[in-house]
Structure formats: C-alpha cells, structure tokens
Amino acid sequence: MLTVLSGVLMITGALLAVIAGAGLQRFENVLSRMHAATKPATLGLALVLIGAAIQIPDPRSGVKLLLVILLQFSTAPVGAHLVGRAAYGAGPEMRGRIDVDELAMDRPEESSASG
Amino acid sequence: MIVVTSVTMGLLAVAAVLCIVRLVRSGSLADRTVALDTLLVIVVCGIATYAARSNSGLFLDVLVVVALLGFTGTALVARFIERRGA
Numbered sequence: 522m523l524t525v526l527s528g529v530l531m532i533t534g535a536l537l538a539v540i541a542g543a544g545l546q547r548f549e550n551v552l553s554r555m556h557a558a559t560k561p562a563t564l565g566l567a568l569v570l571i572g573a574a575i576q577i578p579d580p581r582s583g584v585k586l587l588l589v590i591l592l593q594f595s596t597a598p599v600g601a602h603l604v605g606r607a608a609y610g611a612g613p614e615m616r617g618r619i620d621v622d623e624l625a626m627d628r629p630e631e632s633s634a635s636g
Numbered sequence: 637m638i639v640v641t642s643v644t645m646g647l648l649a650v651a652a653v654l655c656i657v658r659l660v661r662s663g664s665l666a667d668r669t670v671a672l673d674t675l676l677v678i679v680v681c682g683i684a685t686y687a688a689r690s691n692s693g694l695f696l697d698v699l700v701v702v703a704l705l706g707f708t709g710t711a712l713v714a715r716f717i718e719r720r721g722a
Binding site for chain 2: 528606
C-alpha cells in the first residue's frame with residue numbers, strides 16, 4: 522500500500538517536471554516561462570522527495586529529505602523573485618505586456634525615461 | 637518499485653532534455669538561468685529517485701548540497717544580470 526502511494530507521488534512529481542519542460546518550450550517570454558518552471562521547483566520536488574522518503578526505511582534519510590524540502594521551499598521564492606526582477610530590468614520590451622506594473626511605480630525615473 | 641522508478645527516471649530524462657534544449661536555444665541570460673534552475677531541480681529529483689530505487693540513503697547528503705548550490709547560483713546570476721543588463 523505504501524509502495525503504491527510512494528510510486529504515485531514520484532510519478533506525479535516527474536510528470537510535473539515534464540510539464541515544466543514543455544512550458545519552457547512553449548511560452549514566449551521569461552516571466553511566463555518562470556510561471557511554468559517554478560511548479561516542479563516546489564510541488565514536484567516535494568512530491569518526489571516524499572515518495573522517496575516513504576520508500577527508504579531509514580528514518581535519518583527521511584529527515585534529510587525533509588530538510589531538502591524545507592530548504593527548497595524557503596529559497597525557491599527568493600530565487601524566482603530575484604530572477605524575475607532581473608529579467609524585468611533587463612528587458613524593456615516586456616514592460617508593455619504587463620497589466621499592473623508595480624515595479625514601475627518604484628522606479629519613476631526609468632518609466633518616465635522609457636515613456 | 638523498479639518499474640516505478642524506471643518510469644520516473646524516464647519522465648525526468650524527457651524533462652531534462654527539454655530544459656537543455658531551452659538552455660541552448662534561448663535568447664537571454666535570464667532564460668538560461670530559469671532553465672538551469674529547473675535542470676537542477678530535475679537533478680535533485682533524479683538523485684532522490686535513485687535513492688528510492690536502491691533503498692539506500694547514501695546520496696542524500698548530495699541532495700542538500702545541490703539544493704543549496706542551486707539557490708546560490710541563481711541568486712548570483714540574477715544579481716549579475718541586474719548590474720550588467722541583458
């Protein structure tokens with residue numbers, strides 16, 4: 522029973538990774554690609570690692586896997602925020618596609634310069 | 637369990653190939669950063685799958701290191717892009 526559960530979890534997580542790969546190919550700009558790529562970074566990784574933790578009998582391995590999940594859940598949003606802000610600052614052509622542009626309100630001198 | 641981990645490994649391999657294609661064919665540095673970050677997540681998933689397949693926690697320390705290094709690298713490149721542009 523537990524084996525079935527762990528198998529389902531691991532395959533679901535791997536499917537999320539494939540979906541992210543497809544999203545990386547299909548979407549046309551950096552921010553929408555990040556939208557696809559950040560799903561396996563938290564949910565997919567957590568599913569695969571929980572599946573592995575169920576499968577490995579040693580409880581110390583479970584603690585290590587839990588530590589990796591915690592690390593990833595705390596660092597993935599920070600990394601995505603940094604990359605998104607850098608992509609926004611580097612690509613002026615993207616700014617016209619954003620409906621609500623709160624970063625432009627923080628940088629009034631740049632938005633007035635670019636029109 | 638062998639069948640399940642084989643299927644998982646296969647799916648992860650497909651995802652890794654898609655990431656590498658994006659990495660090679662992309663236009664900007666931010667694109668490559670996103671693709672590399674996803675590739676590292678897939679590597680972590682693959683190591684965990686191998687650990688489940690072989691029933692041993694031998695490689696799990698590597699997981700912690702790779703997860704931390706992935707974040708460090710992403711943050712570093714993002715800061716670099718923001719300083720330099722492009």
